[in-house]
Amino acid sequence: MALALPLALTGALAAPSAARAVAPSDARQGFDIPAQDLRAALEAFDTATGISVLYGSDLSAGRRSSALRGHYAPDAALRLLLEGTGLIAQAVGDKAFVLRPTPSAQSGGAVSAQARHRRAFEAQLQQRVLDALCRQPASAPGVYRAALALRVDRQGQIGSVRLLDSTGSAARDAAIRAALQGLPVGEPSGDPGKAYVVLVLPRESRKPADCASAP
Numbered sequence: 192m193a194l195a196l197p198l199a200l201t202g203a204l205a206a207p208s209a210a211r212a213v214a215p216s217d218a219r220q221g222f223d224i225p226a227q228d229l230r231a232a233l234e235a236f237d238t239a240t241g242i243s244v245l246y247g248s249d250l251s252a253g254r255r256s257s258a259l260r261g262h263y264a265p266d267a268a269l270r271l272l273l274e275g276t277g278l279i280a281q282a283v284g285d286k287a288f289v290l291r292p293t294p295s296a297q298s299g300g301a302v303s304a305q306a307r308h309r310r311a312f313e314a315q316l317q318q319r320v321l322d323a324l325c326r327q328p329a330s331a332p333g334v335y336r337a338a339l340a341l342r343v344d345r346q347g348q349i350g351s352v353r354l355l356d357s358t359g360s361a362a363r364d365a366a367i368r369a370a371l372q373g374l375p376v377g378e379p380s381g382d383p384g385k386a387y388v389v390l391v392l393p394r395e396s397r398k399p400a401d402c403a404s405a406p
């Protein structure tokens with residue numbers, strides 16, 4: 192397991208039927224996106240590429256993108272768009288990136304009570320997702336990679352589960368959805384109905400199994 196983040200969703204994720212396959216990383220395409228509010232710039236990037244960019248709503252507040260003009264591969268274009276924002280993009284599937292603060296941007300500064308509450312909920316969400324996946328061999332982490340977009344409802348249950356990319360097995364994908372749909376995860380931080388992304392990463396051979404400590 193890796194992380195859980197509250198997300199703002201760009202168009203391709205909100206309307207997956209409209210999303211198109213991402214071009215190979217070395218396939219260039221033309222961009223003409225002016226410097227502007229970061230959220231608007233990311234929506235323009237999404238429209239141009241069909242790639243979802245997921246990020247905490249607090250990450251976009253008050254940030255402006257760099258201008259992006261010219262022909263670039265989508266991953267290079269996103270890096271250029273984020274220059275000077277204090278954010279980096281991490282690929283979580285063929286069609287999605289998650290934005291995170293750079294290490295230098297994360298360090299220093301007092302942590303607010305709201306931020307502590309949010310982090311506590313994110314850690315709890317991650318642990319409960321891990322526990323649920325570990326209960327069934329078909330969904331147990333260890334050999335697959337998955338990026339899960341989860342919405343938590345007002346009752347503190349996972350109301351919807353979306354895999355941003357297949358794990359490579361339709362049966363495993365279905366088992367993951369079944370394990371998490373309706374799962375109680377506690378009171379969410381911030382607005383109910385907010386989406387979170389949880390990354391499930393393959394276990395390195397020398398590390399203990401993810402499910403070793405799960406009930």
